[in-house]
Amino acid sequence: MSQSPHAAHYFLAARECEISRLDNVLRAGKLIGQLSQLVHVLQRERGSSNIWLCSEGMLFGEELAHRAAAVSQSMSNLFSDLPALPPASALQPGAFRIYHRIGSMLMALESLPELRNQIHDRSVSHQRAMESFNAIIQQVLNLVYEVADIDADGQVASALVALFTFMQSKEYAGQERALASAGFASRCFSDSARQLMVELIAAQESCLNSFSGFADASIISVWSQQEAKTSEFERLRRLACTGVPGEEDTVLNWFALASQRLDMMKIVEDKLINKVMHLCQQSLQRVQSSNLDDPQTLAGVVVTPEKPLAAYFAASAHHNEADDDTGLPPQLNRSLLNLIQHQAHRLKTLDNELAGLRATLMERKTIEQAKALLMQYQGLTEEQAWHLLRKTAMNQNKKVVEIAQAMLDVSTVFTSTP
Known part of the structure; x- marks a missing residue:
């Protein structure tokens, strides 16, 4: 088994x-x-x-x-300092x-x-x-x-x-x-x-x-x-x-x-x-100095047939749960539980604080794509393409990214132009 x-x-x-x-x-x-x-x-x-x-x-x-x-x-x-290319067999799709x-x-x-x-x-x-x-x-x-x-x-x-x-x-x-x-x-x-x-x-x-x-x-x-x-x-x-x-x-x-x-x-x-x-x-x-590196903690956390993780609960039967509202033994409280809580808090914070980052990067990518369309199909320079986007946005009282997105939405007009 x-x-x-x-x-x-x-x-x-x-x-x-x-x-x-x-x-x-x-x-x-x-x-x-x-x-x-x-x-x-x-x-x-x-x-x-x-x-x-x-x-x-x-x-x-x-x-x-x-x-x-x-x-x-x-x-x-x-x-x-550029990353070295690995052998072809070791190339990762995500590195494209x-x-x-x-x-x-x-x-x-x-x-x-x-x-x-x-x-x-x-x-x-x-x-x-x-x-x-x-x-x-x-x-x-x-x-x-x-x-x-x-x-x-x-x-x-x-x-x-x-x-x-x-x-x-x-x-x-x-x-x-x-x-x-x-x-x-x-x-x-x-x-x-x-x-x-x-x-x-x-x-x-x-x-x-x-x-x-x-x-x-x-x-x-x-x-x-x-x-x-x-x-x-x-x-x-x-x-x-x-x-x-x-x-x-x-x-x-x-x-x-x-x-x-x-x-x-x-x-x-x-x-x-x-x-x-x-x-x-x-x-x-x-992370490197976390309690998971504490030998006393890891003595029982590292799994061995002689001392499984459940031994922590048996060893702490005398623990007063009123002193700790988690109900877990102090060894776990100081190490694994803290890591769980830290990870959960970090993910929540990440979702909130990265919203602005995602929006900033997505807006930039949208504008760059619209500029590339103008440069490719209208023969404009990068500066001229940016100027046209800004001018159109000001004339229509909209954000540049809104004009850029609208342009991408109808990009088939550009690609079908002879």
Whole structure:
């Protein structure tokens, strides 16, 4: 007759699964840090390239080589942390998305040498160069979102949402730096450039509002103090939004101030990544040091023929149930029962606090899919597709995600168009 299954084995297995899950989050956090650094240096190369192109090769010539070297170093660091491919026989179906995202990012990064040659020879417009950098950076950010699409508890999930929204705000800020750099360098702002400046500022504010709703108060305070010191930056922002070219050295002042702001955003971004890691490490330490590791507890919890789990109940016949409303022996109260209660509470908290995360990610995916449709079937750039979605939403007094979803609902119109 086979032995009956024992609860202790399953709870121990559950604890090992929890440890494995937290290890995965920690590894993801390390990779996100590398991706964040790559985005940061790509953003700077994008801005420097715009100044070089729009100054007709008069400014930032030496800077381009430094920026390319920084990107190459960051790529090398990132590649060493990418997950290794297992043998084909060991590939897991669930890994499809992350492998696809890695492949898409690597393919985008492979276009950098040719893009740099075109920039160096000034055979590409600053608009086209910026669009290319935007597309590359977006592929890196897409991998960030995929890597972080993990089973996280409430606190970690909130920290991840704060990180996502802040990283997206920083990318809008990077696009703003590059766009205004081009205008100040060429001493000309087109109507579309000024409109895009306004939209990029609004998009940053929207992301920062979401960030403030999820981030730790101390991190919000760090960012708020930085934003209070940007009066000159705001003045130059207004010049760009109104199309005023400024003085000859305005482009250098703007780029320096915008870069200081982005460097500060990188510091805050690093703090957000560290917050995620810290929360995971705390959880990991709690699980690893739980009472399930107590030899006195495990002496009877680990199942043996000589001392089954039921022996705990017999050994505790003298226990006063009035002292403990669970009615269970103190050994179980301190270990297995606590784990049961903790897991139940964590799942309930997860359902509540991840609702916002799921909505945020689903809205983003819906908007990205709608933009892809417009780009594929209407021949629009990513910026033009986003502008059209926002304009349509404002005209109809609806949210962008509502317009995007409506577009996806009638997507057969696009696919059937000759």
